[in-house]
């Protein structure tokens with residue numbers, strides 16, 4: 154059997170390795186348009202923060218390992234351009250411009266996502282960067298190393314933008330962030346979002362929320378981001394205004410699409426064509442709380458869905474339950490986490506959501522070094538079901554969110570979650586864990 158994979162990062166290479174391990178009789182070919190495979194995109198902001206570290210450290214497995222140890226026919230510099238479902242082949246071109254055809258019995262589309270670049274005049278200037286793949290990470294590092302860069306403007310205020318604000322401050326740059334919507338992290342409870350805002354202020358990051366950049370002008374060797382009421386000057390600009398699924402190949406081949414234009418897949422990663430699967434950031438998933446199709450482009454899902462696609466191709470399909478949208482990131486000293494639905498999402502899904510914010514200490518009473526954890530917990534007033542959580546704090550947030558993620562997967566009610574037997578010792582939290590305090594407070598409000 155010929156198994157062809159388009160895209161050689163988390164989802165694609167997870168699938169390639171697993172099929173070769175489980176079914177050495179299956180021929181696996183991977184088409185990857187860049188010269189990189191299998192690297193940690195998530196590590197890029199932290200690597201960029203340190204001018205001494207090589208970005209090549211982020212490569213998890215070299216291409217030679219896939220070729221020599223696993224017997225994967227890995228073709229770098231090969232861009233897939235069209236899928237011919239009748240003839241069961243993929244057409245494309247090599248970096249040299251030469252065209253190629255590649256046949257398949259089973260095809261996996263694992264093309265990931267691309268940065269969304271807004272339609273702003275001047276965004277094609279050389280000092281305007283985006284950060285999605287290793288090539289772009291290298292370009293940012295080279296840019297910072299090769300000239301005096303004193304000030305950066307970041308378009309966008311999502312998690313990659315916030316991680317990069319921290320990274321560029323660590324490199325000694327002044328940083329300004331700008332976006333059209335007035336709210337920082339619009340999915341987040343306002344009280345928690347204002348804690349994130351305060352952290353950015355404390356770290357001297359300028360936040361220009363509610364400002365639409367209308368044009369990027371070049372001024373000598375630097376740039377100006379022109380808004381209606383202000384001009385932000387910079388030596389570099391980073392566009393971090395979200396990502397979009399790379400689903401064009403699937404769409405042009407007539408496959409069904411899901412939310413946000415992602416590729417619609419079932420729980421075994423099959424698309425609307427039984428011989429074509431899709432996994433990772435280009436594909437959709439089922440939400441564990443709403444049961445609806447959703448698009449959550451994150452690393453665990455990419456790896457897990459790549460493995461599931463491999464199992465399907467190897468003849469042992471698994472049914473993935475779905476995603477809760479669990480995510481965590483760091484902005485300077487703050488840990489920020491979420492799982493499940495936000496208040497707006499829950500209302501849109503037909504729930505009657507009630508939320509409560511509580512503040513609790515991160516360590517037991519009188520234990521030194523304690524800070525505040527804010528928890529926003531959300532439940533459905535009609536059924537009592539737990540719907541989601543958000544958390545902000547200087548410690549104890551990143552992994553605490555996982556308890557809620559598991560409760561959501563188990564379909565727990567708020568009352569059941571309030572009875573969870575969570576661990577306690579003074580350095581790690583109070584006897585009543587902040588999550589339990591939040592659950593008990595919300596129970597009173599339901």
Ligand SMILES: Cc1cc2nc3c(=O)[nH]c(=O)nc-3n(C[C@H](O)[C@H](O)[C@H](O)COP(=O)(O)OP(=O)(O)OC[C@H]3O[C@@H](n4cnc5c(N)ncnc54)[C@H](O)[C@@H]3O)c2cc1C
Pocket residue numbers: 159160161162163164165184185186187189194195196197198231232233234263264265266284285286313399402432433434435450451452453455481482
């Ligand atoms: C800066 C940054 C930080 C992140 N931090 C986190 C984090 O902390 N936690 C988390 O969960 N997630 C994080 N993510 C997201 C995570 O990296 C992605 O979810 C994951 O990489 C998705 O893997 P993928 O294989 O689906 O897609 P991708 O990694 O996008 O890989 C797709 C591959 O397909 C190739 N490709 C696309 N089109 C074609 C074509 N036509 N022909 C051939 N090849 C093609 C691309 O070149 C690419 O190599 C981060 C992402 C970035 C950019």
